[in-house]
Amino acid sequence: xxxxxxxxxxxxxxxxxxxxxxxxxxxxxxxxxxxxxxxxxxxxxxxxxxxxxxxxxxxxxxxxxxxxxxxxxxxxxxxxxxxxxxxxxxxxxxxxxxxxxxxxxxxxxxxxxxxxxxxxxxxxxxxxxxxxxxxxxxxxxxxxxxxxxxxxxxxxxxxxxxxxxxxxxxxxxxxxxxxxxxxxxxxxxxxxxxxxxxxxxxxxxxxxxxxxxxxxxxxxxxxxxxxxxxxxxxxxxxxxxxxxxxxxxxxxxxxxxxxxxxxxxxxxxxxxxxxxxxxxxxxxxxxxxxxxxxxxxxxxxxxxxxxxxxxxxxxxxxxxxxxxxxxxxxxxxxxxxxxxxxxxxxxxxxxxxxxxxxxxxxxxxxxxxxxxxxxxxxxxxxxxxxxxxxxxxxxxxxxxxxxxxxxxxxxxxxxxxxxxxxxxxxxxxxxxxxxxxxxxxxxxxxxxxxxxxxxxxxxxxxxxxxxxxxxxxxxxxxxxxxxxxxxxxxxxxxxxxxxxxxxxxxxxxxxxxxxxxxxxxxxxxxxxxxxxxxxxxxxxxxxxxxxxxxxxxxxxxxxxxxxxxxxxxxxxxxxxxxxxxxxxxxxxxxxxxxxxxx
Amino acid sequence: xxxxxxxxxxxxxxxxxxxxxxxxxxxxxxxxxxxxxxxxxxxxxxxxxxxxxxxxxxxxxxxxxxxxxxxxxxxxxxxxxxxxxxxxxxxxxxxxxxxxxxxxxxxxxxxxxxxxxxxxxxxxxxxxxxxxxxxxxxxxxxxxxxxxxxxxxxxxxxxxxxxxxxxxxxxxxxxxxxxxxxxxxxxxxxxxxxxxxxxxxxxxxxxxxxxxxxxxxxxxxxxxxxxxxxxxxxxxxxxxxxxxxxxxxxxxxxx
Ligand SMILES: Nc1ncnc2c1ncn2[C@@H]1O[C@H](COP(=O)(O)OP(=O)(O)OP(=O)(O)O)[C@@H](O)[C@H]1O
Ligand SMILES: [Mg+2]
Numbered sequence: 001x002x003x004x005x006x007x008x009x010x011x012x013x014x015x016x017x018x019x020x021x022x023x024x025x026x027x028x029x030x031x032x033x034x035x036x037x038x039x040x041x042x043x044x045x046x047x048x049x050x051x052x053x054x055x056x057x058x059x060x061x062x063x064x065x066x067x068x069x070x071x072x073x074x075x076x077x078x079x080x081x082x083x084x085x086x087x088x089x090x091x092x093x094x095x096x097x098x099x100x101x102x103x104x105x106x107x108x109x110x111x112x113x114x115x116x117x118x119x120x121x122x123x124x125x126x127x128x129x130x131x132x133x134x135x136x137x138x139x140x141x142x143x144x145x146x147x148x149x150x151x152x153x154x155x156x157x158x159x160x161x162x163x164x165x166x167x168x169x170x171x172x173x174x175x176x177x178x179x180x181x182x183x184x185x186x187x188x189x190x191x192x193x194x195x196x197x198x199x200x201x202x203x204x205x206x207x208x209x210x211x212x213x214x215x216x217x218x219x220x221x222x223x224x225x226x227x228x229x230x231x232x233x234x235x236x237x238x239x240x241x242x243x244x245x246x247x248x249x250x251x252x253x254x255x256x257x258x259x260x261x262x263x264x265x266x267x268x269x270x271x272x273x274x275x276x277x278x279x280x281x282x283x284x285x286x287x288x289x290x291x292x293x294x295x296x297x298x299x300x301x302x303x304x305x306x307x308x309x310x311x312x313x314x315x316x317x318x319x320x321x322x323x324x325x326x327x328x329x330x331x332x333x334x335x336x337x338x339x340x341x342x343x344x345x346x347x348x349x350x351x352x353x354x355x356x357x358x359x360x361x362x363x364x365x366x367x368x369x370x371x372x373x374x375x376x377x378x379x380x381x382x383x384x385x386x387x388x389x390x391x392x393x394x395x396x397x398x399x400x401x402x403x404x405x406x407x408x409x410x411x412x413x414x415x416x417x418x419x420x421x422x423x424x425x426x427x428x429x430x431x432x433x434x435x436x437x438x439x440x441x442x443x444x445x446x447x448x449x450x451x452x453x454x455x456x457x458x459x460x461x462x463x464x465x466x467x468x469x470x471x472x473x474x475x476x477x478x479x480x481x482x483x484x485x486x487x488x489x490x491x492x493x494x495x496x497x498x499x500x501x502x503x504x505x506x507x508x509x510x511x512x513x514x515x516x517x518x519x520x521x522x523x524x525x526x527x528x529x530x531x532x533x534x535x536x537x538x539x540x541x542x543x544x545x546x547x548x549x550x551x552x553x554x555x556x557x558x559x560x561x562x563x564x565x566x567x568x569x570x571x572x573x574x575x576x577x578x579x580x581x582x583x584x585x586x587x588x589x590x591x592x593x594x595x596x597x598x
Numbered sequence: 599x600x601x602x603x604x605x606x607x608x609x610x611x612x613x614x615x616x617x618x619x620x621x622x623x624x625x626x627x628x629x630x631x632x633x634x635x636x637x638x639x640x641x642x643x644x645x646x647x648x649x650x651x652x653x654x655x656x657x658x659x660x661x662x663x664x665x666x667x668x669x670x671x672x673x674x675x676x677x678x679x680x681x682x683x684x685x686x687x688x689x690x691x692x693x694x695x696x697x698x699x700x701x702x703x704x705x706x707x708x709x710x711x712x713x714x715x716x717x718x719x720x721x722x723x724x725x726x727x728x729x730x731x732x733x734x735x736x737x738x739x740x741x742x743x744x745x746x747x748x749x750x751x752x753x754x755x756x757x758x759x760x761x762x763x764x765x766x767x768x769x770x771x772x773x774x775x776x777x778x779x780x781x782x783x784x785x786x787x788x789x790x791x792x793x794x795x796x797x798x799x800x801x802x803x804x805x806x807x808x809x810x811x812x813x814x815x816x817x818x819x820x821x822x823x824x825x826x827x828x829x830x831x832x833x834x835x836x837x838x839x840x841x842x843x844x845x846x847x848x849x850x851x852x853x
Binding site: 289290291292293294315322324325326327329330341342343344345346347348362363364365366367368370445446447 | 835
């Protein structure tokens with residue numbers, strides 16, 4: 001482990017919307033984690049940075065944040081996380097606050113039609129209590145009218161091209177938005193009184209979208225995958241399937257995963273067994289034809305006057321905004337620390353319990369510097385996805401000479417509704433089986449050796465990791481970022497958005513149920529003999545740091561090697577560049593020490 | 599960057615098997631007026647369905663098939679005499695390494711055969727060089743005295759690559775080098791090739807059925823059908839704006 005000591009970085013495309021004559025991209029810079037900015041992109045013209053003053057673009061609605069941008073004619077509207085306001089900006093004019101900004105509300109997920117702006121509001125009542133509503137804002141006067149506050153959560157207001165109707169999603173606890181949501185529609189002129197719920201299957205609906213044909217489309221996973229459905233008269237009807245999930249519908253719901261390219265035809269970002277691609281979907285024939293792209297798409301696609309644009313997701317290095325079918329396909333390319341050389345990810349299939357199969361993205365180390373260490377990564381889901389992209393710390397470990405195995409255990413998104421649901425009631429059981437099956441598979445194929453395998457995971461991934469360590473002695477060590485050690489503490493500390501989630505995952509309704517204790521890693525502490533490194537934020541409100549300190553104490557009492565690296569001022573997700581660097585350094589040192597003792 | 603290889607109007611004909619009695623002899627145009635060009639250090643990916651002429655192109659470029667047309671390598675017109683003089687500046691790696699590795703030769707002998715041509719005959723020198731080559735392709739140095747059948751499929755392909763790079767070629771022609779391998783092993787070989795290219799600046803002609811692998815490896819792409827190149831250009835252009843309907847169809851098998 002001698003190569004560059006710095007953590008790689010890369011810009012990220014957070015949002016992508018089509019405006020009048022240009023595309024707006026919300027970019028989160030990788031270097032030093034600078035504040036996000038909006039880039040205005042136009043084929044054949046230089047990139048322009050939109051002047052947004054001191055407003056910080058983004059929001060934390062529903063805990064993870066909703067999309068922040070919407071185009072409004074020649075301008076762009078954005079939600080600001082600092083003051084909670086809605087701002088308007090655009091080339092050649094100073095940014096202006098049009099609503100909120102006094103901290104009473106937070107806004108996110110905006111939609112615009114004429115001088116009306118629709119958005120999701122979040123009001124904070126203290127003691128962690130919040131309420132969400134769909135609001136209508138007059139962009140002239142800044143007055144805010146609450147239209148709908150009858151669901152626990154709302155998202156994705158959209159307005160039809162004729163500015164007559166609107167639609168949005170809503171759902172109630174204990175569901176997560178990928179389990180069961182409802183679609184609501186209303187008349188703009190009649191306001192709140194006209195809102196009604198659309199008859200739809202009991203499934204997850206996502207990303208409503210008005211087509212150029214005036215119809216309302218929505219993604220729905222009632223048939224097993226997120227497919228395209230349409231509102232025909234009063235109820236929702238199936239239109240077309242890609243035979244795989246369209247869009248990921250993760251927490252944060254940032255995806256913009258399909259566009260109606262022309263009447264009867266959609267272009268969509270499809271996640272087939274967790275691997276992304278574009279597909280063209282014909283409503284008439286029901287056919288889904290893959291559309292090749294030189295870099296796979298991420299979950300953002302939009303259609304403007306100049307054509308279709310999408311965010312491209314390289315294995316490592318800078319993301320791009322690409323113009324589909326154009327002679328100059330790269331509209332924008334981000335910055336990154338990468339030297340351009342990328343690992344080749346192989347999709348590895350692993351047989352696991354109940355005749356199921358899970359997959360992992362396998363990135364073998366460069367033969368020149370291969371260390372013969374396999375690092376198995378468990379994403380922070382459980383309903384997230386390891387995309388075919390190396391996160392900065394994984395890229396650093398890969399460049400160090402480790403083989404990386406990024407596992408999509410059951411419960412992961414991008415494999416359809418069934419796969420995602422397998423983990424319900426079985427969290428801490430089947431995810432653990434999948435990880436052990438991955439270890440078996442690697443050893444059987446001769447790709448890894450017992451004692452030369454390191455497990456790493458964050459949040460839910462670290463929860464799984466601690467269970468695996470208690471069961472499997474072939475590991476050299478475990479690196480647990482923001483670990484969940486005590487489910488009851490997690491259940492008490494979690495925010496409203498996820499307050500029903502844990503009960504679904506464990507399969508018990510009450511935090512006092514014995515299952516919550518049995519499935520807590522802290523209860524298995526006696527069985528862990530493998531060295532562990534805990535990396536934890538001192539201000540982690542989701543999984544409080546004292547839980548980790550307690551577990552570390554018990555491990556040491558048992559004679560198990562255990563190190564802790566507490567990052568002051570950091571929450572559940574580390575945000576400062578220094579904290580990420582410190583954590584990475586500690587992780588590398590720990591892995592190095594594991595390997596030098598044999 | 600300067601042009602390493604330029605091939606113009608390559609044509610290879612095979613005699614077709616006679617069909618029934620008294621049928622006039624026909625020819626199969628395995629390669630029909632194919633032109634390609636490759637920059638130094640770059641990778642040209644060749645895609646096409648089975649029988650489209652990919653291997654024939656590889657053979658023709660490597661001088662292993664009788665070919666009409668013109669091949670310029672580093673600005674020189676390739677004739678048999680010039681080829682003999684090139685001392686392995688162009689090497690080829692095949693899909694199935696078993697058939698191209700002499701089972702009776704030890705591994706150090708296999709990967710240093712090319713050195714004999716440059717007059718290095720001392721066994722000690724050859725073994726030393728073999729050890730360095732094995733390390734370079736990620737094979738355990740202990741293998742040096744073993745025979746090819748003692749290696750796994752992926753290891754045999756690494757050995758074939760070690761043998762090919764022993765003469766420090768400027769161009770490596772890779773004909774389906776990973777098709778016979780398990781996907782995870784395939785990824786190892788792909789990463790080995792990327793790594794070698796970065797370290798040595800070799801150019802590749804990379805032939806494969808696998809659209810995903812070609813996408814990852816190539817700077818430029820040529821699409822073959824019925825012995826012809828129907829579309830060629832920068833990777834971005836071929837993938838993002840394919841012109842030929844066949845290219846579109848071929849690329850749409852990509853998951
Ligand atoms: N020695 C030969 N004698 C006669 N015909 C041949 C010979 N070698 C190849 N051909 C024919 O030439 C054509 C091109 O074959 P080639 O092996 O170059 O295809 P390819 O693209 O490499 O296919 P694959 O993907 O299956 O390897 C085919 O029609 C094949 O049948
Ligand atoms: Mg062939």
